[in-house]
Amino acid sequence: MKIGKSTVPRTAICTSDEHTIVVRGQDLCQDLIGHTSFADYFFLLLTGRRPDAACSAVLNATLVAIAEHGLVPSVQASRMTYAAAPDAMQGAVAAGILGCGSVILGASETAGRLFADVAARVDAGEALDDVATDVIRTLKSTRSAIPGYGHPLHKSSDPRVARLIAVATEAGADLRFVEIAQAIERVIPGIVGKELRLNVSAAIPAVLLGVGFPVASLHGVPILARTAGLIAHLAEEAETPSGFALSYQATRELQYEGELPDGFGAAK
Numbered sequence: 001m002k003i004g005k006s007t008v009p010r011t012a013i014c015t016s017d018e019h020t021i022v023v024r025g026q027d028l029c030q031d032l033i034g035h036t037s038f039a040d041y042f043f044l045l046l047t048g049r050r051p052d053a054a055c056s057a058v059l060n061a062t063l064v065a066i067a068e069h070g071l072v073p074s075v076q077a078s079r080m081t082y083a084a085a086p087d088a089m090q091g092a093v094a095a096g097i098l099g100c101g102s103v104i105l106g107a108s109e110t111a112g113r114l115f116a117d118v119a120a121r122v123d124a125g126e127a128l129d130d131v132a133t134d135v136i137r138t139l140k141s142t143r144s145a146i147p148g149y150g151h152p153l154h155k156s157s158d159p160r161v162a163r164l165i166a167v168a169t170e171a172g173a174d175l176r177f178v179e180i181a182q183a184i185e186r187v188i189p190g191i192v193g194k195e196l197r198l199n200v201s202a203a204i205p206a207v208l209l210g211v212g213f214p215v216a217s218l219h220g221v222p223i224l225a226r227t228a229g230l231i232a233h234l235a236e237e238a239e240t241p242s243g244f245a246l247s248y249q250a251t252r253e254l255q256y257e258g259e260l261p262d263g264f265g266a267a268k
Helices: 028-032 038-047 053-066 073-084 089-098 107-123 128-141 159-171 176-192 200-209 220-239 243-253
Strands: 014-016 021-023
Touching (some): 053 200, 053 220, 073 089, 073 220, 107 128, 159 200, 176 200, 200 220
Antiparallel strands (some): 014 021
């Protein structure tokens, strides 16, 4: 069975011969190693072009902003996996990354697509605040979450938001999508009945879209960043184990609510 039209595998990312490794048209050893940062290299790999100064500053800032988030479920899964199989760090990293879904880290892509849709409607002639109002009313009517707004801890403001916007502003980035994100924030209270402030998952696409980062790859930014954080947690786990402690704590708090056979728990 053939899926898609192509019958020949193709790539524009990398090739090599006996003497040279080519990545996106660049000589890896002569043009890239020692001449570019990892974040800039990531952008080159992804898009086939080198980032300008604004893009480089913004991308690096977003990766730093989201790399570490404490003992969230994905980190706990990673540390407990490592505790059970310390010979396979890759499995422990994978366990943490597999937990990066719609609740943890996935909101950046969803928010980015929302901002892109709003931008398209504004380009078609609609007023920004009218579009923002319509978007939030639609989400409310379908009882859908507003991606990238509200935070369980940073209720008045997520401190990372202001810093990312400041970096983008100082770098001379296009702030169009920041303005869209802020317009949505403004209309939320009048429709939802409470304030939901921008969080980092909305700030990331707001600044990245302004420097030409592709919408379809937004989810990759927090995944790439969080990989670094997971490796740090696993290095700490190797020296100061917490994986089994996390498991024991969960067991101590566990409340069984199912049925029990007669005599269960009786002295024997």
